[in-house]
Amino acid sequence: MYIGNVEIKGYAALAPMAGVADRAFRELCRDFGAAYVVTEMVSSKGVSYNSSKSTELMEISDKERPAGVQIFGNEPETMAQAAITAMKFKPEIIDINMGCPAPKVSGNGCGAALMKNPKLCGEIVKAVSNAVNVPVTVKIRKGWDDNSVNAVEVAQICEANGAKAITIHGRTRMQQYQPYADWNIIREVKQSVKIPVIGNGDIQTAEDAQRMYEETNCDLVMIGRGALGNPWIFMQIYSWFTEERQIPTPSVAEKLWVMLRHIKTLCEYKGEEHGMREARKHAAWYLKGLKGAAKFRNEAGRLTTFKDLETLAGEVYKMNILG
Ligand SMILES: Cc1cc2nc3c(=O)[nH]c(=O)nc-3n(C[C@H](O)[C@H](O)[C@H](O)COP(=O)(O)O)c2cc1C
Known part of the structure; x- marks a missing residue:
């Protein structure tokens, strides 16, 4: 499949994970067959203050390509500037975080809180898309809480403003990471946009990946916690789909x-x-x-x-x- 003009080969991507999916882990997961990888989220404000920590987070090595840099923030212009700075590291993709539930992020109107303001989501995607010449993707949740499930609306607004793919984690912000992710919302988003949809949430095995493809019709799956201490999951999924064979758990x-x-x-x-x-x-x-x-x-x-x-x-x- 393609995200914009970037060819993505394989069946499962590595999810962005702050404090975990750093360069060493991303390289390892690519070696094991991850279709593409995304950096830990980077604060657009941090980038605007020239924070060395933010800059380090954007570093990508050639061993991990194709790779996306993920940025978060809630000001279109600051986000666009952060994306321009990220381009120094030549990412294939810029990803926008609209899903982080952490109070220090969503409490400041960033991450998942953006979903409460779909118009602003569109403005951010437009500003970032206009600022860079690589495809811009957006990672969203189901909505803020059970009373405001609006993933379809946000996905459509992002698409209309230039997003080239949507990743959706099937939980609301209030659910954080438990209980089970709702895969129905992934199917609904897939039905409502033309750009590729990447399904995310609770994939622990190759069978889970197959089930997500079948139940949601998504274009790719993305794996977070299932890859922790377990980069083999990418190899297992790859051989499950290409050779219809199960790779045993590692010795x-x-x-x-x-x-x-x-x-x-x-x-x-x-x-x-x-x-x-x-x-x-x-x-x-x-x-x-x-x-x-x-x-x-x-x-x-x-x-x-x-x-x-x-x-x-x-x-x-x-x-x-x-x-
Ligand atoms: C430790 C940790 C850090 C995370 N950091 C980010 C992040 O920086 N950006 C982001 O979009 N999602 C982040 N997430 C969410 C994951 O990308 C993913 O959406 C979520 O874990 C659900 O997928 P899973 O069930 O495969 O883990 C993080 C999740 C975990 C567990």
């Missing part, structure tokens, strides 16, 4: 090997001290379900160097394989 050795590779890259990009602080949550996701995971959770704080992680991986391997 303990594979899990540990990929975990080490992932965190080594993370440390290279962020420095060992910062990298290892972030590595703890990733390690917990990789180790989930293995013998030794509970012990690790209690002692996660002791992981301060990459060597500590290698030692831990050795201990976990012994516990699981050698008994």
Whole structure:
């Protein structure tokens, strides 16, 4: 499928995830077959203040392309300027966040709060689309709450103002991340616009991905939490659709090997001290379900160097394989 003029090959994209889907994880997921990736959300205000943190978040390496930079904010002009700055990193796509439920974002009228003001959504999409020469996409939710479900209206306004694809997470802002996502709203959005629709919410397996395609007729699926400690999900989905075969869950050795590779890259990009602080949550996701995971959770704080992680991986391997 195409988003504007960008060809997207594959069957599942990696969702933007603040604090998780950084460059190291995005590269890994592309290696495992993710169709495209999106950066963590970047504050357009932060960009306008020249914040180095915001600039770092926009960095994309050639290993992750095609990739989108996601920006958030509620001022059309500031958003357009942030998109222009993002273009320094040559993203294939600029994505606009209209779904973040976090109080520090939606409480300031950004993220999911934009859905309460569809006219402003259109103005933002128009300003950003006019500012850059790459396709602009929008990530929305079902609506603000159960009394204001307006994903169809917002999707149509975004399309009319130049959006080249819509990603929809089938929950309202008030639902945050629980309970189950409503896939009916994905189907309704798909029926109401001509641009591609990317379905998102609760895909944990290749079977889930197939079910979402069948039930919603979406053009692509996007995976967030299902990829945590589990980049294999992209490979599993790819072979499910191309070869009709199920790739088994990875062995303990594979899990540990990929975990080490992932965190080594993370440390290279962020420095060992910062990298290892972030590595703890990733390690917990990789180790989930293995013998030794509970012990690790209690002692996660002791992981301060990459060597500590290698030692831990050795201990976990012994516990699981050698008994
Ligand atoms: C830790 C975390 C961080 C997230 N950060 C972002 C973000 O920066 N931008 C965004 O549009 N959505 C963000 N999301 C939402 C996901 O992109 C996705 O819409 C949501 O998790 C539902 O998909 P899933 O069920 O596959 O996880 C985040 C979700 C999680 C769990």
